[in-house]
Amino acid sequence: MNLIIIHPCEPDSSGRVCLTGERAGHIQNVLKAVPGKSLRIGLLNGSTGCGTVESTAGGEVVLRCEFDKKIPARPAVDLLLALPRPKVMKRLWAQLSALGVGRIILTNAEKVERCYFDSHVLEPDFYTARLIEGLQQAGDTRLPDVQIVRQLKPFLEDEFDGIFPTSGIRLLADPSGTCNMFQRLEVAAPQRICLAVGPEGGWTPYELELFAACGFQIFNAGPRILRTDTACVALLSLLTLPSGSDEK
Amino acid sequence: MNLIIIHPCEPDSSGRVCLTGERAGHIQNVLKAVPGKSLRIGLLNGSTGCGTVESTAGGEVVLRCEFDKKIPARPAVDLLLALPRPKVMKRLWAQLSALGVGRIILTNAEKVERCYFDSHVLEPDFYTARLIEGLQQAGDTRLPDVQIVRQLKPFLEDEFDGIFPTSGIRLLADPSGTCNMFQRLEVAAPQRICLAVGPEGGWTPYELELFAACGFQIFNAGPRILRTDTACVALLSLLTLPSGSDEK
Numbered sequence: 001m002n003l004i005i006i007h008p009c010e011p012d013s014s015g016r017v018c019l020t021g022e023r024a025g026h027i028q029n030v031l032k033a034v035p036g037k038s039l040r041i042g043l044l045n046g047s048t049g050c051g052t053v054e055s056t057a058g059g060e061v062v063l064r065c066e067f068d069k070k071i072p073a074r075p076a077v078d079l080l081l082a083l084p085r086p087k088v089m090k091r092l093w094a095q096l097s098a099l100g101v102g103r104i105i106l107t108n109a110e111k112v113e114r115c116y117f118d119s120h121v122l123e124p125d126f127y128t129a130r131l132i133e134g135l136q137q138a139g140d141t142r143l144p145d146v147q148i149v150r151q152l153k154p155f156l157e158d159e160f161d162g163i164f165p166t167s168g169i170r171l172l173a174d175p176s177g178t179c180n181m182f183q184r185l186e187v188a189a190p191q192r193i194c195l196a197v198g199p200e201g202g203w204t205p206y207e208l209e210l211f212a213a214c215g216f217q218i219f220n221a222g223p224r225i226l227r228t229d230t231a232c233v234a235l236l237s238l239l240t241l242p243s244g245s246d247e248k
Numbered sequence: 249m250n251l252i253i254i255h256p257c258e259p260d261s262s263g264r265v266c267l268t269g270e271r272a273g274h275i276q277n278v279l280k281a282v283p284g285k286s287l288r289i290g291l292l293n294g295s296t297g298c299g300t301v302e303s304t305a306g307g308e309v310v311l312r313c314e315f316d317k318k319i320p321a322r323p324a325v326d327l328l329l330a331l332p333r334p335k336v337m338k339r340l341w342a343q344l345s346a347l348g349v350g351r352i353i354l355t356n357a358e359k360v361e362r363c364y365f366d367s368h369v370l371e372p373d374f375y376t377a378r379l380i381e382g383l384q385q386a387g388d389t390r391l392p393d394v395q396i397v398r399q400l401k402p403f404l405e406d407e408f409d410g411i412f413p414t415s416g417i418r419l420l421a422d423p424s425g426t427c428n429m430f431q432r433l434e435v436a437a438p439q440r441i442c443l444a445v446g447p448e449g450g451w452t453p454y455e456l457e458l459f460a461a462c463g464f465q466i467f468n469a470g471p472r473i474l475r476t477d478t479a480c481v482a483l484l485s486l487l488t489l490p491s492g493s494d495e496k
Binding site: 002091094095098099100137138139140221222223224225226227230233234235236237238241 | 250339342343346347348385386387388469470471472473474475478481482483484485486489
């Protein structure tokens with residue numbers, strides 16, 4: 001935990017918060033913080049700040065919170081991902097929020113098994129905890145929006161333009177692509193980007209047509225075929241890390 | 249498995265190989281290959297080619313192998329990684345070989361727990377199987393060299409120049425860095441690159457001095473603090489994916 005996330009409803013009127021459970025355990029056992037110690041804190045979806053330990057007793061830690069005025073910017077990249085196996089998705093949540101994603105759209109596809117949608121890893125309580133874990137790791141406060149899509153075609157045809165700006169850049173990695181990712185990004189820099197990542201086995205030709213009709217530009221990410229989780233982290237890094245696209 | 253890796257000692261004098269176990273199971277149950285079907289194959293550390301199924305019976309698959317003359321290039325990036333927790337390292341092996349790494353050096357550091365070195369995930373049989381899994385995923389044949397270093401200081405001072413060219417680019421990601429990664433890479437493109445990734449909690453100032461004395465350039469990978477496994481995949485992607493450094 002490089003940042004302790006506080007829910008907006010937690011601080012009392014004097015700006016104090018009484019933590020229990022995992023966060024209190026981390027502060028006492030890992031950070032070994034004693035009264036007077038300052039810790040980096042952040043309001044979920046709000047500003048970061050400084051929490052001063054006032055007391056630690058039993059399983060409880062009381063922090064006096066001071067928050068900055070500035071709220072971290074919402075990450076500029078959205079991810080549209082064909083739902084991977086629950087075991088993979090379970091591990092991916094925290095990695096995605098750590099890398100910084102504005103919105104995570106998990107979708108069905110021809111090569112996605114229907115039973116994946118019944119998994120507990122898609123329950124809001126489960127994934128919100130994992131996403132907050134990633135925020136606390138990375139030092140961010142902006143919780144990604146999550147949307148679960150069971151039918152790709154009507155979503156792309158009827159819904160997508162409503163949630164993603166038509167001026168934004170829509171990218172899809174596929175071996176059939178002929179351009180590279182940065183050729184597409186050089187055109188216009190500070191726009192929202194939506195990256196689509198396919199299932200193991202890839203999108204079908206029909207699905208690729210649906211994406212192309214929805215304005216997605218298909219780029220080639222090289223000859224190596226990566227597993228979904230590796231591909232997500234790899235491609236998002238190219239878009240989000242400052243050594244990547246920002247410097248172009 | 250997007251490529252079936254064959255060990256150089258496996259084919260007989262007629263170029264036939266009789267597979268059992270995991271590869272035969274994959275060919276029969278996942279690829280559902282029948283006699284006459286062509287599969288992508290690769291000789292470990294050698295060329296790729298085409299394997300024609302001659303027979304499938306019981307748990308056995310006989311392939312007639314034809315290999316190209318050309319051997320895939322050894323990946324141009326090496327990774328020097330402070331040994332992470334065994335659970336993390338276990339998952340990382342296949343991801344590293346899938347992304348393409350020439351050499352993996354796992355090292356001790358102040359913030360690495362000594363007991364990690366006793367884990368079975370550092371046994372050659374264990375990690376070679378995982379590395380081959382990553383090669384079969386990515387379609388590569390070049391097995392990374394693996395070196396385990398228990399003392400960082402003598403390794404950097406006495407050994408490193410012997411295994412990594414002094415003309416190569418040595419990079420280390422740390423929040424103290426002031427340049428960005430690509431500034432360093434723009435200087436000279438087709439050279440070997442060694443990327444150093446620290447432990448959770450980072451390298452100590454003393455360790456950073458050792459790296460600097462060994463010619464490592466310290467760059468800043470942005471404000472987000474990533475977990476070791478995410479950081480490895482993220483930073484290696486910037487160096488290895490064609491949408492990354494190749495296009496600079």
